[in-house]
Amino acid sequence: MKKWAELALGIVTSIGGFLEVGSIATSAQAGAEFGYQLLWVLIVGTLSLAFLMEMTGRLAAVSRRTYVDHLRQCFGVRFFMAPLIVVLIVSFLVLASEVGGVSIALQMATGIGFQWWAVPVALAGWLLLWRGTFGVVEQGTAILGLVALVFAVGAVKLHPHWGEVVRAALPSAPAHDRARYWYLAVSILGASVSPYLFLFYSAGAVEDGWTEEHLLVNRVTAGLGNVFGGGLAIAVVVVAALVFSTRGIRVDRYEQISLLLASPLGRAGVALFLATLCITCFGSTLEITLSIAYLLAQGFGWEWSENLKPAKDARFAMVYTVVIVAAALPIAIGVDPLALTNLSMTLTAASLPLTVVPLLVLMNDREVLMKHVNGWMTNGALVLIALLSLVLFVAALPLQKLGGG
Amino acid sequence: MTVSRTQHHRARRPAAIGAVLLLAACGPAPTLDDALATVHSWTATTTLAGDHERSGVLSHRLAAQLRDRGADAHREETQSLDTLARSAGDRRRAQAALDSLGRALQTLGAQPAAR
């Protein structure tokens, strides 16, 4: 019984946790500019994330140690500094974008400018981290995040031509604006496969005390959860294709995205969109802030747990306190949230080799994983994801330059 | 061994910085079509928002924000079209596009503001 509860929770977590500022923005842009054509990239990103989450979850469940812990010990502190610094920078930018997402949602609801919301949002997030437990952060944001299902309802109500949607699952080359197409492809991958997601997931497995008995929960959570979560991002693309692409609307500002659900769902659609943007970005704000604190604490061996009183892990608590407040600053001084989101997604994509390639070694270490090392299928998938990450590393910044305008 | 590797790194660093600067310098120049597409996009956005506002789906508060963003785009694109449209034909197209955005913005702005 308990196991089923955990399974259900795991699935809910990934559905609620999947959509956030990056995937909403990039999916809306992709649908608006290229219709269904970029759906295949979303599928590639979702599958990659599912594999990476399953692997880091398995590593944590079998060894009772987090991915960061292994990364430092297996590769040594000198190498470890590279992923540490790069993930810190990239995650910080994504975090600032999430704060921007919450702030712009509040602006659209109240008419008060987004700059004014950034610091209150950060303080509210901090208070939750300070007083709440890991369960509160994980489950609370996940269950509230189910409001994102409204995109699925919206997509169905628009009666898309499902045959065309399915056909877009196969890669195709663009007829126009090639640079822009590949730039959006990179952004979508950056939005789906964010390193903070698997750092948070593997730390969560340790926080929740996972053991080998949780391997099934892990597999189902990573698999089904991402299928549902990715499905929601697909729904965003479909809605944007039908509402925006047909009218020639391109998404340059978050305010435009508020029109997405007005057509299929009316007044409620607008309100639920704002709720979705606000809640999912707030949830991600908490998760990324914790991920940054996890990364530093685990990398340097400090005491860490979201379940301990802050006095018991002072450095950990200090890091999340400083980070969440600092991430509010770019938004508070008026940096455009959508531009920041797009930049963060490109940089995330470029950073992936540093967190993905080491898994090739770790997931095949018999001393750590014993009989639970990768099989041929997971290794095959991992090699492909690693190659993809190298392509992203090379292509991301030039494409940002060529297609990011 | 270590020494030679360090020197190798140093030699590469200016090259890397150069590559980044080069990239920064040679972004794509904006074209007339891009600017026109942006104007068209905002006209469509404003028209759609106006429809939703009149039918009561979109709050006046949110409509006002969309109008402001549309006005921002109108201002920015007026400037860039000014430099991009060279021939008389281009100028006419640019002016027509800007005019229709202006008209759409007026219908959105015609609603009573919430605040």
Added chain:
Amino acid sequence: MSGVALIHDVLDAQLVDRRQRKIGRADSIALALSDNAPPRVAAILVGGPVRAQRIGRWAVLLSHALRAVGRVRHNGVTRIPFGAVRRIAEAIEVDMDGDGLEVKHVEDWLAEHVICRIPGAGDERDGEERK
């Protein structure tokens, strides 16, 4: 039992004290040399300065700068006698009390001067305290 590979199993491993509290990671390992005895593993070293030496010159400079700015006078390195090691498993357990170790200096200072002044932080002196 097969031997323990120092680099593989000890270097960079998580260290916990006798109450399972995390006290840092094994940043370096020190050997003791003497004239008439074979060399032996003397201590595990933990702390920013030894870590910085392993990372590279920029980290050493950064470490110096930080210590100058923070007016830190002690050397910031904790020596954990290798004889105190009790178990090498997911973490290395040492038979010591983490409280008062040099390496906990920053943690204790932050707890006392910053964290505990914010309401709801809990008490740093009590035992394990969960939210």
